[in-house]
Amino acid sequence: MPVSKKHSSEQKKKVHKLPFIRPTQKELNTKILAGIVCVIIALYLLNFQKGFDFIGWVLLAFGFLQTFNFFWLKFDFAQPFGNPSLFIMIKTKKFIDLIHKLALLFSKWLELISLLGSFLGFGLVAVDYWYARKLGGLKRIALLLVSGIILAVLFYYSCGILFAVPALAPLFIPCLIGFVFLGFGGMSLVMLFGYGIISLLGLFIDKQLCPALAPVIPGVPVPGLGIVIPFVGWISLFIILIVHEWSHGVLMSHYKQKINSVGLILAGLFPIGAFVEQEDRTFNKLEDKKSIYVLSAGPASNLLLIPIGIILLLAFSFISAPFVPGIVDEQNKAYFGVKVEKVDDKVSMCGVDVNAPAKGKLFAGDIIKQTNGADVNSLTTLRSATLLSTNDINFLVSRKNVDTNIYSDVFVNITPNLFADMNIKKIGVEFGAIPTDYNMSLVAQAGVFLIGNTNMALLLLIIIAFAAGSFNYFPSEPFDGGKIAKIMMTPYAGFMKFKTKEESRKFIGRIFIWLLIISVILNLIPYATLFF
16 A cells, blocks of 8 residues: 655654653663563463463564564664554655656556456445446436446355355455445445454354454464464565555656655565555546556555466476376385374364264374375375365374384274365374485475475465455555545545535545444454453
């Protein structure tokens, strides 16, 4: 999202009255040391004290941020962004010339991408704004009707998979209607508000739901779910942030808007946001259609990354295919099977704890020979067989007799626990590969690392790009869609008989900001039920 910079005399006075007081070197050293201590305590809790996972992760995150944020401040690599214990900002003018050059090459294409993105982002409202309203009468109705059918079909085939999760299934029709009328902005609003209502109703029927809003940080378990996005996800996120903000910047440059700086917002080592800082004085005078182009450019470019990511993923799979058999052969020499590392007492999901189905059936040290009749020689084949299982999972294991030290084959049948709301199965077992004396060649090791991480980065690029692109059309500020909604929906507020266009836009903005606030509050309910 473009960041504005105002230069009123009143603001300048405030800045002079309330300057940022830079900590002394002693204070910075103290904060860095405090962060290191928090990290050490967190690692102790996470490794040795069961039941303190939540506290451990909070301490680890806080310690990590304290250590690195104040390290960057200590050596003048960055400056504060809000609370320096949480965020810092790297700000520069070095890339402004590059943005101007990109504007000369790609601005016309980006305008087209932005226009198409606005149809996806705001559905029939965008169709009406750009074309249908000009036609009037029956032509307007016909165009809106045809566009509505196209949007409904597009939603069914592109977003229908989201509602395979049972907890979201009741929202399919409401989200379909929201998408048709207000695009991804409407879908995001309906999904967030609707899930919040479901969460509220869950309190009265004693039903535990997973949080819909959660900080998704690669390398850190998602609260309530325990799912961890690999660290390679930061690469995908960085690409998405840069593409999003530079797309805003390219069109701002094309429309002769002054760009003051570009930068990244960091949490410790990791980028969580980016910005292109422009002057309010000129941007607020930009005509409405150009403003929409600038605002829509960011999320539209993110959505464009989806087909680009799919093409790259398919191309990389094709290029790497000839090397896979050799790498698999090397892995088969380095590992000859899979064993049970640990069996949990409980399995958990969204605060719900149940007895682990594998407890008392599988034991640490068991060697897995077959799963559902398929031979198992690697973690990959084991996971594939387990995921494809629709009901019980049948294991053929080689188990060591404690008294005789002799291995014998045993058949074990386990019924996974299905957390229906998330459609996730768990049995409560940690598996590990059994190594041999063979050492994989450096080429094979590099191939495993490169192929695995590249595939994962591209897959996460597709997923995160969809989330970032669709949700940034949310029709409320501070999202890009908030300002777009004010412009596109102003004609529909005519019945309120506001004196000026600005009053109409403020009214529209207030409606959506309150819907956002209410939705967020409702979606915090599952967090309360995790602890009470």
